[in-house]
Amino acid sequence: MYVLGGRLRLLLGDRRLTLAPGEVAEFDTHVPHWLGPADDxxxxxxxxFGRQGERAHLRARTRHSGE
Known part of the structure; x- marks a missing residue:
């Protein structure tokens, strides 16, 4: 997934990520996940979606859950 605009909150397994425009995340959709806006x-x-999603490849800064 590629963030075009806004800020994305991605919960991926036990990881919490915030992605900004231009950042990407690639992951196996079998891993429990949730995504939505990081703010209002x-x-x-x-x-x-493709067959290559067998491994997670994250290119985003990890944010702490108490941000």
């Missing part, structure tokens, strides 16, 4: 503003995403 909309977030716009480009999401592609």
């Amino acid at each position: 503003q909309p977030v716009e995403l480009l999401v592609l």
Whole structure:
């Protein structure tokens, strides 16, 4: 997934991430996950599903849950 605009909150297993525009995350969708806006503003995403999602490849800064 690629963040086009806004800030995305991604809960991936026991990891909590916040992604900004231009950041990406690639992960196996079998891993429990949730995603939504990181704040009260909309977030716009480009999401592609493919067979390559067997491993997680994250390119985002990890944020602490108490931010």
